Amino acid sequence: MTDQDLAGITRDSCPFCGERVKLSFWALLPSKAKTLVTCRACGQRSQIAGSTRIGAGVAGMIGSGIAVALTVRTSVKLCVVASILASLVAGHLAARLMLRLDPPELAD
DSSP states (O other), X not given: OOHHHHTTSSTTBOTTTOOBOOOOTGGGSOOSSOOEEEOTTTOOXXXXXXXXXXXXXXXXXXXXXXXXXXXXXXXXXXXXXXXXXXXXXXXXXXXXXXXXXXXXXXXX
């Protein structure tokens, strides 16, 4: 098998060499910016796919809405804090579940 045959075995693998890429917590938080991660095995940079970013953003909004619905009758501070935390946690979990890495020149 060549390196090209091994590329893309798992969703969090480098699209160039096939090795798993370690992602930080901050890389998977919902954002509009394109996040580039570097493979430690081959040194190539990969981009978190647009579908992963969009899914994380939508999950963050849904989590935020649920938190607001559950805490709206309490204090305003609790409602805001719960909304922010729920958005971050739901977005991170969705990004982890939907993770896909693309080469920067082929990504959307």
